[in-house]
Amino acid sequence: MGQTLTLSNVGVALQRGGRQVPVVENISLSLAAGETLAIVGESGSGKTTTALAIPGLLPEGATVSGQILLQGQDLRRLAQRALRKLCGARIGMVFQDPLAALNPTMRVGAQITEAIRLHLGLSRRAAWARAVELLNEVGIEGAAARAADYPHMFSGGMRQRVMIAAALACDPILLIADEPTSGLDADLKEQIFTLLARLRADRRLAVLLISHDMSLVARHADRASVFYAGRCVETGPAASMLRSPRHRYTCALLRAAPRLGGGVPAAIRGAMPEPEAFAASCRFAPRCDHAQAECVATAPALTAAPDDEGHIAACFYPATTPVAGMHVPSAAAPSPALSGESLRVEGLTVRYRRGYRSGTARVAVQDVSFQMAPGECLGVVGASGSGKTSLAHAIVHMVPYEGRVLFRGEPLSTLRGAALRRMQLVFQNPAASLDPIQTAGAAIEEALELGGLRDRRQRRARATALLEQVGLANSLLDRLPGTLSGGQAQRVAIARALAAEPALLVLDEPTASLDVSTAAGLLTLLRDLAVRLGVGYIVITHDVAVASVLAHRVAVMQNGRLVEIRNNVPS
Amino acid sequence: MGRVAEAIATLFFLVTLTFLLAHAVPDGPAYAILGLKISPERLNALNTQFGLDAPLWRQYATWLWHLLHGNLGFSYLQTRPVAAVIGAYAGRTVVLYTVATALAAVAAIGFGWLHGVFYRSWPGRVCSGIELFLYAMPGFFIATVLGMVFGSWLHVLPACGMADLHQAAPGLADRMAHMVLPASSMALFVTPWLARIFAQGVHEEFSRDYVRTARARGVGFGSILLRHVTPNAIRPMVTMLGLSLPAIFSGNVVVESVFDYPGIGWLLWRSAVAHDYPVLVGIVLVLGVATMLGNLAADLVNAWLDPRVTYAE
Numbered sequence: 048m049g050q051t052l053t054l055s056n057v058g059v060a061l062q063r064g065g066r067q068v069p070v071v072e073n074i075s076l077s078l079a080a081g082e083t084l085a086i087v088g089e090s091g092s093g094k095t096t097t098a099l100a101i102p103g104l105l106p107e108g109a110t111v112s113g114q115i116l117l118q119g120q121d122l123r124r125l126a127q128r129a130l131r132k133l134c135g136a137r138i139g140m141v142f143q144d145p146l147a148a149l150n151p152t153m154r155v156g157a158q159i160t161e162a163i164r165l166h167l168g169l170s171r172r173a174a175w176a177r178a179v180e181l182l183n184e185v186g187i188e189g190a191a192a193r194a195a196d197y198p199h200m201f202s203g204g205m206r207q208r209v210m211i212a213a214a215l216a217c218d219p220i221l222l223i224a225d226e227p228t229s230g231l232d233a234d235l236k237e238q239i240f241t242l243l244a245r246l247r248a249d250r251r252l253a254v255l256l257i258s259h260d261m262s263l264v265a266r267h268a269d270r271a272s273v274f275y276a277g278r279c280v281e282t283g284p285a286a287s288m289l290r291s292p293r294h295r296y297t298c299a300l301l302r303a304a305p306r307l308g309g310g311v312p313a314a315i316r317g318a319m320p321e322p323e324a325f326a327a328s329c330r331f332a333p334r335c336d337h338a339q340a341e342c343v344a345t346a347p348a349l350t351a352a353p354d355d356e357g358h359i360a361a362c363f364y365p366a367t368t369p370v371a372g373m374h375v376p377s378a379a380a381p382s383p384a385l386s387g388e389s390l391r392v393e394g395l396t397v398r399y400r401r402g403y404r405s406g407t408a409r410v411a412v413q414d415v416s417f418q419m420a421p422g423e424c425l426g427v428v429g430a431s432g433s434g435k436t437s438l439a440h441a442i443v444h445m446v447p448y449e450g451r452v453l454f455r456g457e458p459l460s461t462l463r464g465a466a467l468r469r470m471q472l473v474f475q476n477p478a479a480s481l482d483p484i485q486t487a488g489a490a491i492e493e494a495l496e497l498g499g500l501r502d503r504r505q506r507r508a509r510a511t512a513l514l515e516q517v518g519l520a521n522s523l524l525d526r527l528p529g530t531l532s533g534g535q536a537q538r539v540a541i542a543r544a545l546a547a548e549p550a551l552l553v554l555d556e557p558t559a560s561l562d563v564s565t566a567a568g569l570l571t572l573l574r575d576l577a578v579r580l581g582v583g584y585i586v587i588t589h590d591v592a593v594a595s596v597l598a599h600r601v602a603v604m605q606n607g608r609l610v611e612i613r614n615n616v617p618s
Numbered sequence: 619m620g621r622v623a624e625a626i627a628t629l630f631f632l633v634t635l636t637f638l639l640a641h642a643v644p645d646g647p648a649y650a651i652l653g654l655k656i657s658p659e660r661l662n663a664l665n666t667q668f669g670l671d672a673p674l675w676r677q678y679a680t681w682l683w684h685l686l687h688g689n690l691g692f693s694y695l696q697t698r699p700v701a702a703v704i705g706a707y708a709g710r711t712v713v714l715y716t717v718a719t720a721l722a723a724v725a726a727i728g729f730g731w732l733h734g735v736f737y738r739s740w741p742g743r744v745c746s747g748i749e750l751f752l753y754a755m756p757g758f759f760i761a762t763v764l765g766m767v768f769g770s771w772l773h774v775l776p777a778c779g780m781a782d783l784h785q786a787a788p789g790l791a792d793r794m795a796h797m798v799l800p801a802s803s804m805a806l807f808v809t810p811w812l813a814r815i816f817a818q819g820v821h822e823e824f825s826r827d828y829v830r831t832a833r834a835r836g837v838g839f840g841s842i843l844l845r846h847v848t849p850n851a852i853r854p855m856v857t858m859l860g861l862s863l864p865a866i867f868s869g870n871v872v873v874e875s876v877f878d879y880p881g882i883g884w885l886l887w888r889s890a891v892a893h894d895y896p897v898l899v900g901i902v903l904v905l906g907v908a909t910m911l912g913n914l915a916a917d918l919v920n921a922w923l924d925p926r927v928t929y930a931e
Contacts, residue, residue, distance in 0.1 A: 139834075148830070151925075162837075
């Protein structure tokens with residue numbers, strides 16, 4: 048006893064294409080009051096499905112097997128009505144992307160009081176007072192006034208605090224937080240986790256944290272479970288898991304995450320299987336460098352490691368060396384002799400007018416100056432709202448700016464056609480930046496045609512070569528963006544940019560929408576391309592580690608100003 | 619300021635076009651007033667009296683000059699100022715319009731709920747079928763059928779006029795009874811696609827993250843539908859309702875003609891037939907203003923429904 052939440056042999060099958068497909072199986076976990084358990088995994092691992100199964104929030108047609116005990120009470124045996132009484136009262140949930148997860152047309156106070164009035168039966172006024180108290184507790188300044196505001200009037204971090212206040216409204220014993228900090232920059236991530244830690248200690252909360260970020264988990268969770276393809280492959284104390292992971296997938300995942308001074312992240316070959324293709328044997332085996340015949344034949348059971356406390360892994364050939372020793376020794380940052388000047392930015396300022404015909408303007412970028420040599424990679428890092436994306440958009444001439452931008456000696460504003468195309472931009476979300484009804488091949492060929500390649504056969508051949516260059520098979524030429532994975536789509540977007548034979552590629556958060564292992568592959572590719580093609584990059588990112596993988600120099604933006612530009616120390 | 623100037627320019631263009639089109643039609647009001655067999659002398663005399671023998675540009679200039687002074691002109695047919703004529707008829711239409719729009723909105727919300735909640739199962743498909751069927755019906759046909767069934771065959775509702783002329787002083791109940799068929803016919807023109815738009819909204823909003831958050835909070839289905847989904851799903855419908863004022867009006871012309879309801883639509887029809895240019899152009903002007911006010915009202919309602927919408931001014 049004493050466990051707040053216990054899952055035993057939980058399995059979930061979802062309705063997919065008219066049949067029941069098992070997406071999660073055989074999950075056993077337990078979580079005590081005052082403890083944080085993290086479920087770590089990439090998209091498709093089943094971590095969110097498992098979390099949603101607990102309060103019964105899975106989509107219609109889903110079936111759950113096994114036992115889900117909340118303080119000894121089996122939630123699966125409860126009627127809908129009884130379960131709903133627990134949701135919001137005993138179980139609080141925090142979702143990712145609070146802008147979408149909060150009702151845009153309802154005052155935040157009303158969203159917090161909703162659960163209070165429903166479960167505690169307080170009067171309207173008393174519930175509102177309680178909401179203000181909660182907003183205060185999660186660190187919202189001027190809570191009494193802000194309770195009447197709408198979600199869009201809060202910043203990203205504040206919005207997530209509102210979400211947390213709403214989840215805690217009825218003093219739950221279990222808080223389920225599904226990627227609570229995705230989309231927030233590093234500072235805000237830390238702030239939210241600090242808040243969660245404080246609340247957990249104050250209220251003796253059991254926290255189930257869903258995340259894909261191993262390093263965050265190691266710092267903020269007591270224990271962690273790594274999920275892969277619907278199974279739990281490893282469970283143990285979070286800190287020791289980061290230091291000495293056992294399962295080969297955990298090791299690979301750790302090596303794939305870019306780390307400051309950590310050298311080149313190592314991509315994991317292949318991709319996670321779809322639930323329809325889940326094997327009975329070890330599901331990581333096809334991507335594993337250590338797989339033997341045994342791994343492909345049977346599934347390993349979760350077994351305890353000989354050494355430490357409660358660390359169990361489902362691997363026939365677990366790793367024995369700590370992860371630090373396993374990290375790929377970093378090839379020094381590619382440093383061709385950097386001389387000459389490719390880009391010169393002088394006193395660049397970007398202003399956005401507030402509203403239609405309004406006199407006031409918001410200054411997004413203020414007086415930024417720097418130069419870049421041909422083939423140089425510059426990382427631009429900063430918190431959200433620091434002006435880094437506006438800077439990138441001004442450099443490629445997408446927003447009006449003041450100051451001077453010289454590209455290869457010529458003012459940008461005088462460049463037309465071919466000269467301007469030597470500078471290319473790759474967007475953050477490849478799925479949205481590719482035309483959904485244009486095949487990958489057509490997207491690349493369009494860029495080639497703009498570059499003056501008239502012959503259709505030559506275009507096709509060149510497009511194939513470009514795809515190969517970004518590590519994609521030519522069978523993808525005729526695929527529509529909707530059928531490509533995130534990593535593939537981003538590679539197509541890069542191939543399209545390369546079609547113009549750019550001297551400078553501006554990459555806006557190239558890996559932000561990708562999974563860890565996919566992102567590692569993309570970073571490796573980008574680094575490779577820089578060396579082979581001599582193309583220079585401006586990498587816009589909120590993740591210093593990503594910048595450190597690619598960049599020769601790192602520029603730091605803060606409140607629209609360039610506060611520092613330093614050499615990236617090769618590790 | 620920009621918006622008002624834009625509206626005035628649009629109205630100016632609208633009335634000019636209507637003025638020219640009305641005068642482009644052969645014949646003139648004299649025939650309607652004196653009959654088709656009048657002598658050329660009398661025709662010329664009447665045209666001179668009305669100023670219709672002047673060149674078209676002078677007629678237009680005179681009319682515009684008067685309009686700038688707030689004078690809409692004089693009806694040939696009714697020998698009254700246009701403003702007075704329109705004023706007499708407009709009130710009845712405004713009442714009919716309000717009742718019809720309210721009916722349409724209520725019906726569309728009811729239908730849209732059913733359709734949107736059961737979007738992919740059979741009740742939704744049945745709703746969708748009914749909506750498509752009604753949508754495909756021409757307006758005059760619906761009005762005629764309703765008049766025939768409830769008025770002529772069943773004799774449960776009056777299908778003609780706006781009050782019982784046999785009574786000395788028709789009461790409110792009588793007036794309301796006379797409004798049932800015209801109002802329902804008008805509502806039926808717009809309900810199907812308003813319902814469709816609303817149903818689409820309900821269906822989409824149900825898949826949003828905030829609905830899942832509400833469920834995680836323990837909110838029941840009914841409250842989710844009423845408190846969360848409906849306020850968000852209703853916005854496109856309100857916009858469409860504002861934009862569809864002219865469409866409702868063209869339905870109104872048909873309905874008032876079929877049911878002989880003496881409103882603006884009926885007046886428009888009569889004035890067009892009789893070449894009563896001043897009334898015709900006056901009605902178009904009033905409708906133009908009404909349409910713009912309708913759109914403005916829809917925008918304001920939307921701004922009230924959605925706190926994210928603001929109008930910088």
